[in-house]
Amino acid sequence: MSSEHVLDKVSNQINRIIPANAGVTAIEFEGPEVAIYSKNISVLIDSEGLLSQIARTIRKRVVIRSDPAVRLPIDKVLEKLKKILHDKVIIGDIEFDKNMGEVIIYVDKPNKLTRKQDDMINTITKETLWRPKFFRIPPIKSNVIKSVRNVLFSDSAARKEALLRIGKMVHRETLLEEPIIRITSLGGYLEVGRTATLVQTGDANILVDCGVSVGSSQASKMLPRFDLPEFELLNLDAVVISHSHLDHCGFLPFLFKYGYEGPVFVTDPTLNLMTMLQIDYLDIAEKEGKLVPYSKNDIRKSTLHAITIKYGEVTDIAPGVKLTFHNAGHILGSGIVHLHIGNGKHNLAFAHDFKFANSRLLDRAVHKFPRLETIVMEATYGNPQDMTPKRQDSEDQIAMLIKKALARKGKVLIPVLAVGRAQELQLVIEHLIRTKQIPEVPVYVDGMVKEATAITTNHPEFLSRQLRELIFEKNHNPFLASFWHEISVKEEREQLLEGEPCIIMATSGMLVGGPSVYYFNKLAEDEKNMIIFVSYQGKGTLGRKVEEGTESIIVKNEQNKSVELVVNMEVHRISGFTGHSDRGELMEFAKRLSPRPKKFLIMHGEMSKCETLAKSIGKSVKRESLAPPIGTTTRLY
Amino acid sequence: MSSEHVLDKVSNQINRIIPANAGVTAIEFEGPEVAIYSKNISVLIDSEGLLSQIARTIRKRVVIRSDPAVRLPIDKVLEKLKKILHDKVIIGDIEFDKNMGEVIIYVDKPNKLTRKQDDMINTITKETLWRPKFFRIPPIKSNVIKSVRNVLFSDSAARKEALLRIGKMVHRETLLEEPIIRITSLGGYLEVGRTATLVQTGDANILVDCGVSVGSSQASKMLPRFDLPEFELLNLDAVVISHSHLDHCGFLPFLFKYGYEGPVFVTDPTLNLMTMLQIDYLDIAEKEGKLVPYSKNDIRKSTLHAITIKYGEVTDIAPGVKLTFHNAGHILGSGIVHLHIGNGKHNLAFAHDFKFANSRLLDRAVHKFPRLETIVMEATYGNPQDMTPKRQDSEDQIAMLIKKALARKGKVLIPVLAVGRAQELQLVIEHLIRTKQIPEVPVYVDGMVKEATAITTNHPEFLSRQLRELIFEKNHNPFLASFWHEISVKEEREQLLEGEPCIIMATSGMLVGGPSVYYFNKLAEDEKNMIIFVSYQGKGTLGRKVEEGTESIIVKNEQNKSVELVVNMEVHRISGFTGHSDRGELMEFAKRLSPRPKKFLIMHGEMSKCETLAKSIGKSVKRESLAPPIGTTTRLY
Ligand SMILES: [Zn+2]
Ligand SMILES: [Zn+2]
Structure with missing residues (x-):
């Protein structure tokens, strides 16, 4: 049945229920919802239970609007x-x-x-x-949110057109009585990067994540394997994005460049953060003369087709497929993607990146679902030796280190990734200062992390219960403490370097470009200073060299001349702040998943980690547990 | 590179080697071969080693023909x-x-x-x-062979056109340096029937077998799942048919009905037998008013596109894919399909139906291959209890039974499937008579089995070594013994029923239609007679009822009136003549496969048998061993 027929049917059902004096002038599919336009909207609002009766009858979400004329x-x-x-x-x-x-x-x-x-x-x-x-x-203004809302609201004719188109796609009726439900691994299996999985039901084709391997330049390694015969861009019905890291959404605008015009289902924070990261990705690619796979206009098109949904909200996303996001505990807005397919025939969840432990920023990932037959889950820390130190130990350690450096009048540099760990570290530092475990000194924030923090403060409803309590009940927002200082221009940087002991958080996290490199060059030679790495340092990066204890390096000075820099500053690494589950948390999550799925598919990790974790889980939970390579299609139903 | 470019390159290479006085007038791709037309063919024939030099240089098979003008x-x-x-x-x-x-x-x-x-x-x-x-x-004339040859030779303009088209398909150059080699189960997995597997390399799409589930009427169960998104009929480069049973080739003409125009690779006996069985399938479907999925003209088109190859012959069948058939020991012309893909990147064999034991008709299936990484194999008798009696015991038993019935002046009815077991039984009976283990009585052959036997006698080079020796060295063809009598018309049937003790072999094997039902009705009530079942009796068939010992049944008499028939004849079942490997032979084959493959995919059996066998093989050979459902795509490379 085409969506026109479905709309006819739904309209008939609505008109039978709705009072004539409501003056209904139009009924339309707008994205996943049904919009009712009325000349006398009070009638609809005042009739006790009318809207929920309509929603129950047509089994779709309903919004009411008044007719433009009135x-x-x-x-x-x-x-x-x-x-x-x-x-x-x-x-x-x-x-x-x-x-x-x-x-x-x-x-x-x-x-x-x-x-x-x-x-x-x-x-x-x-x-x-x-x-x-x-x-x-917003407590802190965010340029990204402003530009995203600009696309959604100011350009509203295009947005309305997109929503009507998406409405037709979502509300097409299913045709098959006996669907074959399958998933195909297109990227991010036995590897980290370019995560993408195709879910096919015969009635609908859904892409879950559309990542890019930022480190790769070869097309066959950089983007998901869209050349596999199952994948047909123009037959795609919906895209779901689990979270905003580029290895999960970096290739999304590419789909729009090549003609995709369907919906993108995300949480609100993910929409904002991914827009920020995609724009940054393009900027860097252009600056470095690398392949630029799409344009800013394609990012705009993705935004125009975004449908944002809250955690726990069940939404029709394609014929016969319902989506629910559950908190993944990984970064702001990150979701475990739960798909309910074919009227309950199969329930499938993607726990792509998740943290099965509370952090200051986020609550632990959800592990209970109404129904669940298959889980796809990450293995970033899948080896038995991949255990991270206890949270409290890491906080004690960073407190001790910062105190030590400040006591000798040194400055502390913490290179951070913009999204995720940076905000967590801010909360840790704010806590340490507030509870007087370290002295109150200025803490400078520089680079894209500022914008990410601004976005974070715009979405308090996605933060941990503890943090929400602090903000809403105790009226204390840690991100607004007086010691935070945003740095944007060269003069401010020079000034702070000449000033008193302080803490500096700056991107990038691996000392490859961004203000963190500037600060490192200025601070490295003074043995009073300290650098603390809190995230993984990739092979061949400056961060890795410093972490491994190199004594001197060649850098470009401000006149762009190569000079030798002797690394005298104290160097440390703390691994307890990761947004990924460590091996223990992965195993715990697999064991405690409720209901226990029949099938575990392990991915998002180096080959050996995926295979080891799959084996361990299989043994422990006594269910089928596999680590498939890219290009595998698994029959689920 | 298109095939035109490849042909240019090959032509240049040939012209550089070949003497000018050969008067070459054309070089063409004809199917998998390169045809050289010459005005002075003696030059080519007399130049010692010239043709093999050409074949080595262009790495393709070469045929020479003289120009039509001379x-x-x-x-x-x-x-x-x-x-x-x-x-x-x-x-x-x-x-x-x-x-x-x-x-x-x-x-x-x-x-x-x-x-x-x-x-x-x-x-x-x-x-x-x-x-x-x-x-x-032919020692016995075969109408099927005549009509197949008629298509191939008399209609030679169409055949030439097909060969040129196939030549272009086969000789297209490969494009991908890093192919992803995958197979998708389309039918015959966790079940018996509609066997079909799609092999995809990025450069080529190959269908191995294209069967029909004769018992089903629902399209989603009857034909391979061609609705899966990997399968694109018009992107298919080649079809390979392992053997002529309808569950492996019954849907082949359907591909041509819907526009396939590529090659079908088969052995010579398979081409003849499958044509016979497909025509019979259509005739029965028409007669019973069932769905007729294609026409006789589509069977003709399959034949027109058939490329027959011998056991052991290595043939290019698509860009980057070489095929070799190896004896499967299952029925006449049955092959283990060995694919050598991507210049050695992966070697894959399909042991669909095979017998890993010698029979009188055929040698044991091949288990040694030059290279082998993945094997797909059957599980018809995959359960531990699926052990068939020893061959010699079965022969002793049938001898004893026949002797007993004949001694009391009874007639022995053996219902048989037309292709496979029937010819084996003929050899057994001939041996028993020749070695005087049973008395020489007339043995009547009725139904399609006659034609199958005729085809068998046309392909002695595919028979067992022992049988070939008998025919070629000792000049004794068991199928031509004097006690064989073919029965075709009603008068002959009536006559033999009134005559002396005898043996009757007739189709169908399960007493569903065909002359075996006629004979059963006539012989059942007399307790002197005997019926011996030698093959599986499907649920709900008359054969199954009789086998299970029903005392009376209702049948239609010659006036089409329902009458009761009391089953007084002696009923026996002998299971030792199967053309499938029993559980022991399956395990033995898996263990002795050389080289030992890395991956075993088990199919062609009921779900529990596939799963049990997969587990047992995995444990025994310590390699990955799976029983995937239909709709699974497995990455091989
Ligand atoms: Zn992530
Ligand atoms: Zn067979």
């Missing part, structure tokens, strides 16, 4: 909003999305307005005939 | 042939294939003419400027 003029709306909201929240910017009939209102505490039964949403809808959406006034 | 007129050729051959062999029919410049000569002993270094072939080619092909004068 909406209040914008100046009147602004007046009304002030009157309704001024004693409840602080109001920031207000934007109008004319196509969708939505008014986007930035307030200090959006939760306050949506918490009790959509009260304010209904009140404003009735009074203005515009549908309100509440967003948080 | 060939001798047909009447002159006939004169010459008689002169050259009359004292060497008995000459039968002679046919001319004008397009190919070939003269097909039926003689009593073709081996005599081809054995010593192609002597007669060269002599006749030089004298007549036609290229001779020698075929055996």
Whole structure:
């Protein structure tokens, strides 16, 4: 059945339920939802239980909007909003999305307005005939979020067109009674990088993740194996992105470059962070003269087709396929991708990158699912010896080291990856200062990590329970502490280097480009200073050389002349802050998964780690456990 | 590189080697071979080692033909042939294939003419400027062989066109340096029926077997899963058929119905037997009002695209893929399909149906290969309890039973499948009579088994060493013994039923249609008679009911009225004549395979048998051993 037929059927069902005086003027599929346009929206809002009755009947999510002809003029709306909201929240910017009939209102505490039964949403809808959406006034401004919202709201004709197109794709009826459900490994199996898995049901083709191997330049190693015969770009129905690291989303815009026009399902933070990282990827590729596989306009197209969903929200994403994101504990917005296929015929989850332990930033990954037959899971730390130190030991160690360096009037440089560990380290340092385990000194943040932190502060609802309590109940936001200083220009950098003892967090994490290299060059020769690595240092990087204890290196000075730099600063490495599960956590997750899946597919790790972990899990949980190579198609049902 | 470029390159290489006075007028790809047309073919034939030098240089098989303009007129050729051959062999029919410049000569002993270094072939080619092909004068005439040869030779313009098209497909150059070699199970995995496996290398797509599940009527169970996304009919480069049973070739003509125009690689007996069985399949489907998935014209098209190759002959079948058939010991012409892919990157063999033990008809399956990394093998008798009695015990038992029935003046009915066991049983009975273990009585053969036996006698070079010795050295052909009688018409049937004690072999093997049902109805009520089942009786068949000891059944009499038939005849079942390996032989084959493959894929058996056998082999040979379901794609390289 085509989506037109489905829409006819749904419209008939709705019209049978809905009172005539609601004045329904249109019913449309907008993305995964059904939008009902009405001339008298109060009728819909006031009829107790009407909307949930409709949703139950048509088995789809419903939104109501008033017909454009009856909406209040914008100046009147602004007046009304002030009157309704001024004693409840602080109001920031207000934007109008004319196509969708939505008014986007930035307030200090959006939760306050949506918490009790959509009260304010209904009140404003009735009074203005515009549908309100509440967003948080960002505590730190994010340029990325601004540009993403710009694509979604200002360019709303294109957005509406995309949503209608996606609506038709999602709501096509299934045809097959006996689907064959299969997954094909396109990338990130027996390796780390270019993660991509194709899920095929006969009725729908879904791509889970679309990563790039940033280190590779050869096409056959850099991008997922889209040349395999199962993959047909133009037959793709949906893309799901687990999280924003480039090895999971770096190739997404490429799909749009080559004609994909379907939905991209993500969480809100993932949408923002991945846009940031994709733009950065292009910038670096251009600067280094490397292959630039797509353009910024393709990133814009991805954003235009993004459908953001919350943790725990069940969403139709393609005929016969429902998606739920569950917290993965890896980075902000990271999700375990749970697919419910063919009316319960098979339940499949991708725990691509996950941390099965609490961190300061995020709660431990979810391990209980309503149903689960197959799990695909990572093996980054899959070897028995891949055990990371205890969290508390790592915090004690970094406290001791920082104290030592500061005591001798040194400066501490912590090179960080922009997304994930950087924010975790910020929380650790804030905690150490607040609890007086280390002295309060200025902590400078430089490079893309600033933007990532800004985005983090925009999505507090995705943070750990402990951190949310701190922010919402105790009104203490660690990212806003007074000792944080953002550094952007050369003069600030020079100034801080001449100043007092301090801590500097800067990208990149491996000392390959970015301000961390600048600081390293300036700080390396003074033995009072200290560098602390908190993440893996890739082979051949400057970070790896320093970590391994090189005594001197050749660097370019500011006049671009090669000079010798003697490394006198103290060098340390702390491994306990990783966002990946270590071997113990991987095994624990596999054992405690509930319900216990029938099949474990192990990937996202070096070959030997995948194979070792698959074997160990197989033995331990007594279920089929495999580490398939790229190009394997596994029948699930 | 397209095949045109390859042909240019090959032509240049040939022209550089070949003497100018050979008068080469054309060089063409004809199927897997390179055909050189010359005005002075004697030059090519007389230049010692020239042809093998060419073959070595271009690394392809070469045939030489004389240019049509210089060939001798047909009447002159006939004169010459008689002169050259009359004292060497008995000459039968002679046919001319004008397009190919070939003269097909039926003689009593073709081996005599081809054995010593192609002597007669060269002599006749030089004298007549036609290229001779020698075929055996069939000891028993076969209508099927006649009609197959009719397609291949009389319709030679279409055949030549097909060969040129196939030549272009086979000789396309490979493009990929790093192919991903994968196989996808389309049918016959965890089940018996519709066997089909897709082999994909990136450069080539090859289908190994294309069977039908004769018992099913539902399309999703009856035909291979051609709806899987890997399978693209129009991208198929070659089809290989392991043997002629319908569960391995019954759906082949369907491919041609839907536009396939590529080659079908088979052995000579398989081509003849499969044509017979496909026609019979259509006839029965039509008669029973079942789905008729293709027409006789589609069978004709398959034949037109058939390339027959001998056991042990290495043939290019697609870019980067070489095929060799090895004796499988299962039925006449059955092959283990060995594929050598990507210049040695991977070697893969399909032991679909095979018998790892000598029978009277055939030698034991081959278990040594030049190279082998993956084996796909059957599990029809995969359970530990699936042990068949010893061969000698079965022969003793059938001798004893036949003797007993004949002694009391009874008639013995042996229902048989047309191809395989029937011919084996004929050899057993002939042996028992010849060695006087049972009395010499008339043995009547009725139904399609007659044609299958005729085809068998046309291909003595595919028979067991012992049998070939008997036929060629001792000049004794067991199929021509005087006690054999073919039965075709009703009068003959009535006559034999009224006559003396005898043995009757008739199709079908399960008493579902065919003359065996007629004989059963006539013989069942007399307790002097005996029925001996030698093959598996499917659930719900009349054969199964009788085997299980039913006392009476309702049958239609000749006036089509239902009457009760009391089964008084003696009922026996002997299982030792199967053409499949029993459990012991399967394990023995797996252990003795040389070289030992890295991967075993077990299929062609009920689910539990495949899984049990896979486990046992894995434990025993310490290699990966899996029983994948349909729809699995396994990466081999
Ligand atoms: Zn990640
Ligand atoms: Zn067979």
